[in-house]
Amino acid sequence: MLPLEDALDGSGWRRIYIDLPWAAGNADTNVSSADHVAQSALNDIHKCLGDRPFAVIGNSFGGMISRHIAHVLRDQVLGLATLAGVYEPTHQARSLPRRQVVREDPSVLALAGHVREDYEEMTVVQSQATLEAFTRYVLPGLRGANQAILERVAAEYALSVEPEVAHPAPFEAPSLHLFGRQDHVTGYEDGWKLRSHYVRGTYAVLDAAGHNAHLERPDLTAALVKDWLARTRASAQ
Numbered sequence: 228m229l230p231l232e233d234a235l236d237g238s239g240w241r242r243i244y245i246d247l248p249w250a251a252g253n254a255d256t257n258v259s260s261a262d263h264v265a266q267s268a269l270n271d272i273h274k275c276l277g278d279r280p281f282a283v284i285g286n287s288f289g290g291m292i293s294r295h296i297a298h299v300l301r302d303q304v305l306g307l308a309t310l311a312g313v314y315e316p317t318h319q320a321r322s323l324p325r326r327q328v329v330r331e332d333p334s335v336l337a338l339a340g341h342v343r344e345d346y347e348e349m350t351v352v353q354s355q356a357t358l359e360a361f362t363r364y365v366l367p368g369l370r371g372a373n374q375a376i377l378e379r380v381a382a383e384y385a386l387s388v389e390p391e392v393a394h395p396a397p398f399e400a401p402s403l404h405l406f407g408r409q410d411h412v413t414g415y416e417d418g419w420k421l422r423s424h425y426v427r428g429t430y431a432v433l434d435a436a437g438h439n440a441h442l443e444r445p446d447l448t449a450a451l452v453k454d455w456l457a458r459t460r461a462s463a464q
Contacts, residue, residue, distance in 0.1 A: 228286060230364050230441055234449030238456055240282070245271050247289065249380070251371030258376060260383030261288075261316070265295045272296065282306040282459050284403075284452070287413065287438065288313050291386065297398065298390040306459030307425075308403035308452065311410055311438050315417035316385035322416035327351060327409045329435050342366055351409040351437035360442040391424050401462050402428040403455035405448060407436035427462075429455065 228244060235242060245268055248258040258264060272281070282305045285293030290312020297307040315321045332353040339346045339358055346361050347353075391398075402425045406415030415432045422430055431451055433444045441448040 228284070230360060230445060231449060231452055234452055238453070240456060243275055249373040249376040250368070253373070255373065255376060259379040261291070261380060261386045262383070264380060265292050265386060268292050268296060269299060272300070278303060280305050280463065282456070284308040284310070285312060286310040286441070291316065294390045295386060297400070298394040301394065301398070304400060305463045306401045306455060307398070308405070308455050309418070310405050310448070311407055311413055311440050312404070312418060313413050314421065321414050323411050323414040324409055326411045328353065329409060330354065345369060349412070349438050350443070351407070352435050352443040357443055361439065364442065365439065391421055397424055397426045399426055401455060401458035403451055404428055404430045405440060405451055406432045407438060407440035407443070408432050408434045409436060410438045410440065412438040427458070
């Protein structure tokens with residue numbers, strides 16, 4: 228999430244980043260399912276904010292957890308945003324585009340060195356800028372993650388009940404649902420299926436963007452996040 232910091236500077240929003248259980252430095256508390264992760268995040272929010280209102284944003288798996296938070300704490304949540312979020316937890320059931328690299332650059336891959344495999348696996352726009360962003364913002368999380376916890380959660384990757392099923396009333400707070408057109412990991416069509424539930428949702432599918440859409444289309448992502456925050460602030464007044 229840190230690539231968005233520049234976009235949020237001066238926005239007036241206080242940012243609180245919640246580490247998921249497998250983040251480097253966290254003690255292993257035997258978290259073993261998406262439900263456990265979601266409850267842990269809710270506990271952290273309660274400790275940090277009590278009953279104060281807030282907006283929530285999440286990337287990838289964090290997008291699914293953010294949807295859960297936004298529905299469980301609906302009366303407290305001012306807005307929801309997901310970036311390349313998980314909407315269909317079962318990988319085999321996802322509607323995914325074919326793997327496609329829209330901009331190839333062998334010189335960038337050569338520069339990647341020992342991070343090439345990780346970088347090449349996800350990136351659909353090969354450039355020095357995306358390599359630098361991947362190395363700075365993504366790679367530390369990949370290398371520092373507790374694999375034992377990740378494997379346990381991966382075995383119970385779905386929430387016991389999807390947020391929109393557990394709380395079927397339309398979600399009326401401002402929301403943003405941003406996807407990469409070439410995201411072969413979570414796709415975009417599964418998220419679009421829920422568009423009638425998010426009655427104040429902006430939906431955006433960005434071309435030349437994969438699962439790291441906010442790294443490959445940083446300016447457009449920043450503009451959409453700023454717009455979401457402005458809508459959220461206006462709605463809360």
